[in-house]
Amino acid sequence: xxxxxxxxxxxxxxxxxxxxxxxxxxxxxxxxxxxxxxxxxxxxxxxxxxxxxxxxxxxxxxxxxxxxxxxxxxxxxxxxxxxxxxxxxxxxxxxxxxxxxxxxxxxxxxxxxxxxxxxxxxxxxxxxxxxxxxxxxxxxxxxxxxxxxxxxxxxxxxxxxxxxxxxxxxxxxxxxxxxxxxxxxxxxxxxxxxxxxxxxxxxxxxxxxxxxxxxxxxxxxxxxxxxxxxxxxxxxxxxxxxxxxxxxxxxxxxxxxxxxxxxxxxxxxxxxxxxxxxx
Amino acid sequence: xxxxxxxxxxxxxxxxxxxxxxxxxxxxxxxxxxxxxxxxxxxxxxxxxxxxxxxxxxxxxxxxxxxxxxxxxxxxxxxxxxxxxxxxxxxxxxxxxxxxxxxxxxxxxxxxxxxxxxxxxxxxxxxxxxxxxxxxxxxxxxxxxxxxxxxxxxxxxxxxxxxxxxxxxxxxxxxxxxxxxxxxxxxxxxxxxxxxxxxxxxxxxxxxxxxxxxxxxxxxxxxxxxxxxxxxxxxxxxxxxxxxxxxxxxxxxxxxxxxxxxxxxxxxxxxxxxxxxxx
Numbered sequence: 001x002x003x004x005x006x007x008x009x010x011x012x013x014x015x016x017x018x019x020x021x022x023x024x025x026x027x028x029x030x031x032x033x034x035x036x037x038x039x040x041x042x043x044x045x046x047x048x049x050x051x052x053x054x055x056x057x058x059x060x061x062x063x064x065x066x067x068x069x070x071x072x073x074x075x076x077x078x079x080x081x082x083x084x085x086x087x088x089x090x091x092x093x094x095x096x097x098x099x100x101x102x103x104x105x106x107x108x109x110x111x112x113x114x115x116x117x118x119x120x121x122x123x124x125x126x127x128x129x130x131x132x133x134x135x136x137x138x139x140x141x142x143x144x145x146x147x148x149x150x151x152x153x154x155x156x157x158x159x160x161x162x163x164x165x166x167x168x169x170x171x172x173x174x175x176x177x178x179x180x181x182x183x184x185x186x187x188x189x190x191x192x193x194x195x196x197x198x199x200x201x202x203x204x205x206x207x208x209x210x211x212x213x214x215x216x217x218x219x220x221x222x223x224x225x226x227x228x229x230x231x232x233x234x235x236x237x238x239x240x241x242x243x244x245x246x247x248x249x250x251x252x253x254x255x256x257x258x259x260x261x262x263x264x265x266x267x268x269x270x271x272x273x274x275x276x277x278x279x
Numbered sequence: 280x281x282x283x284x285x286x287x288x289x290x291x292x293x294x295x296x297x298x299x300x301x302x303x304x305x306x307x308x309x310x311x312x313x314x315x316x317x318x319x320x321x322x323x324x325x326x327x328x329x330x331x332x333x334x335x336x337x338x339x340x341x342x343x344x345x346x347x348x349x350x351x352x353x354x355x356x357x358x359x360x361x362x363x364x365x366x367x368x369x370x371x372x373x374x375x376x377x378x379x380x381x382x383x384x385x386x387x388x389x390x391x392x393x394x395x396x397x398x399x400x401x402x403x404x405x406x407x408x409x410x411x412x413x414x415x416x417x418x419x420x421x422x423x424x425x426x427x428x429x430x431x432x433x434x435x436x437x438x439x440x441x442x443x444x445x446x447x448x449x450x451x452x453x454x455x456x457x458x459x460x461x462x463x464x465x466x467x468x469x470x471x472x473x474x475x476x477x478x479x480x481x482x483x484x485x486x487x488x489x490x491x492x493x494x495x496x497x498x499x500x501x502x503x504x505x506x507x508x509x510x511x512x513x514x515x516x517x518x519x520x521x522x523x524x525x526x527x528x529x530x531x532x533x534x535x536x537x538x539x540x541x542x543x544x545x546x547x548x549x550x551x552x553x554x555x556x557x558x
Binding site for chain 1: 288289290291292295343344346348349501503534535536538539540541543544547
């Protein structure tokens, strides 16, 4: 595999890299960031936490504003943050900030003209893990996954579709039931077509209803999140987990909004939660 | 005084504000950020740390990438980050990233056309402190100051010119002797004219040579900083402090560059150093 190190900066004793590579899944160049904590230079393979970002984001948002490096350096965690969609002049774009570039929704599109490039499901579940495992000192037996908003949706649906792959799962202000909310309905219909049966694999609440399971799950949402009632609807996840016997820790954080000011506040706690379980 | 709260986000239990106000000093609207830690709602007036930013920056760089909020929340410190120059369509701009907008160098310009708006010295030493003291719960008897690069220059020169005002002073990769380096010579000649005697008040090493004193000083620089040898020259500060009996803690951090990956790595340590002394 060919990778190009776009930048490397020492930070918190480790190395923050930005990496570009040609993606077979997305048929374009893709960029991700990876933080290698100081332990990477001496302790062999380390546990890895995948972070999937939300609408409009690239790898850069959490890399600059997420505040994860101090905790990763303390805990010995590798942290990988992919982009949210295919990119480039040859990639078709959608209408609005919530469809097309920056809004891949972590699905493999089946509809034209999206099916050619919008294959973020294959990218984040197959191509990127294989590349990271081949190029960096990560222990693929100790993986955790998290994400924010659309990326929280991604983290939950990936984890529910690959039982046993992730020891730990958490999310910040996730979209938990895209089939039932405007952002998700627009994206799933656009990328997958109008047959809502094809959407269930990409809807955390539907997956749980259909029998998918996680052992435990940590979710934070802010009570002042402007998307809470219409797009996120954590109460739907709460009911589904309750019904299914999934140990959900859902924390409604008073006064917090949807921004990285919220994400960065609770990032260290999430990483500590992952780190304790990943060993 | 009229202030406009541009944004307010809860973070780390406190409130991150961005504030805009008409500036009499700079004759334009100015924007700064202020973080009020959770203690601000209950403990009366709190100690305040001023952060002056470097070339090309606004208030936003450290606000988004500086990683100060967790430590400020832990220590009960207010953190204020002003812009680096006057702004607006009516404000003249210079050639290059190192002169004009984003590059005010914390001086009151005397040369046309800069003298009208480029009055960052008055802004950060008079107007902004008066505004912050009037509008927010800060204890002006417990002030610390720090900054990065051009802002490290600002922090050092402000502290050296106002003995007794700041209990604590630190800097990240500061320009310590602008009279002797290209960035500083361009800026000081451009804003203040060619009489280098007028520059000494704005040169930390010259100020120390001329008798200004600090009790103690913490400075971090990265050994991989691309500006270390030509623009920063920490060895000149080291000699001046040694000669003057100033207790300088100069840490050459191996492998770190000039970026916010460096600043954010050592931010918590600087704030702890300030916090311990500000009480």
